[in-house]
Amino acid sequence: MSRSHPSLPLWKEDVSFRAADERFVMRRQFGRAMALTSLGMFLGNLWILGRTWTRRLAPRNPSAVVVAGVSELAIGQVKVFAYPTQDDPCLLIRLSATSWVAYSQKCTHLSCAVVYESETGRLACPCHHGYFSAATGEVLQGPPPRRLPRVHIEPRGFELVAVGMEDDRA
Amino acid sequence: MPAAPSARALALVGGVNVFIGILLVVQMWLLTASLESFLADHDEASLPGAVVSGVLFVGCLLLTRFIDRASRRGGL
Numbered sequence: 070m071s072r073s074h075p076s077l078p079l080w081k082e083d084v085s086f087r088a089a090d091e092r093f094v095m096r097r098q099f100g101r102a103m104a105l106t107s108l109g110m111f112l113g114n115l116w117i118l119g120r121t122w123t124r125r126l127a128p129r130n131p132s133a134v135v136v137a138g139v140s141e142l143a144i145g146q147v148k149v150f151a152y153p154t155q156d157d158p159c160l161l162i163r164l165s166a167t168s169w170v171a172y173s174q175k176c177t178h179l180s181c182a183v184v185y186e187s188e189t190g191r192l193a194c195p196c197h198h199g200y201f202s203a204a205t206g207e208v209l210q211g212p213p214p215r216r217l218p219r220v221h222i223e224p225r226g227f228e229l230v231a232v233g234m235e236d237d238r239a
Numbered sequence: 240m241p242a243a244p245s246a247r248a249l250a251l252v253g254g255v256n257v258f259i260g261i262l263l264v265v266q267m268w269l270l271t272a273s274l275e276s277f278l279a280d281h282d283e284a285s286l287p288g289a290v291v292s293g294v295l296f297v298g299c300l301l302l303t304r305f306i307d308r309a310s311r312r313g314g315l
Contacts, residue, residue, distance in 0.1 A: 107299040114292040121285040
């Protein structure tokens with residue numbers, strides 16, 4: 070490593086006894102520390118980019134998954150299931166005798182888990198008080214920018230089967 | 240005994256540090272915006288965010304090396 074004052078012993082160069090030298094060294098070291106912090110933040114952005122790419126590798130056409138039995142839930146009851154992967158929690162809600170809806174449980178704001186409020190018929194995010202319609206998944210109130218992604222549910226015989234996911238950007 | 244850094248030299252280093260600090264603030268905002276976008280399942284911002292963050296980091300690095308080289312040349 071090159072030295073700014075080769076005539077001085079190394080300890081004198083880094084441990085200045087003159088106030089001006091000390092201020093200079095401290096400011097230079099501070100600049101280096103900030104550059105190191107900048108590197109850390111750049112690595113953070115790279116991590117986000119890497120996770121984005123790995124998330125895109127997830128299967129686009131997930132296989133059908135049996136979620137529940139047709140008579141398993143009472144009206145107004147909810148069941149949590151995972152779809153399309155184990156890392157994607159979803160909610161199945163029975164709205165009426167012949168109507169079931171399912172949505173991703175991740176709030177579109179900052180991915181908090183939403184809960185179903187049967188008395189109001191809406192899905193609520195407890196983190197920042199966002200609310201979604203249980204019938205359509207649309208945002209009713211609060212900071213969420215988009216509706217909840219819907220899981221397509223098909224009754225097949227006596228079972229309810231998840232057959233696909235709606236793109237939440239639609 | 241080498242001459243002590245002048246007031247001008249100290250001011251220059253301080254000014255460069257302030258500029259690096261501004262770049263850091265921008266980079267910090269960029270990181271939080273990219274993270275929020277990632278959490279919201281929006282993938283469009285991740286690549287531009289990484290590229291701009293890299294440019295800002297290179298800028299910080301160049302400014303730091305500018306100070307080091309100037310001090311080695313004895314200009315400061």
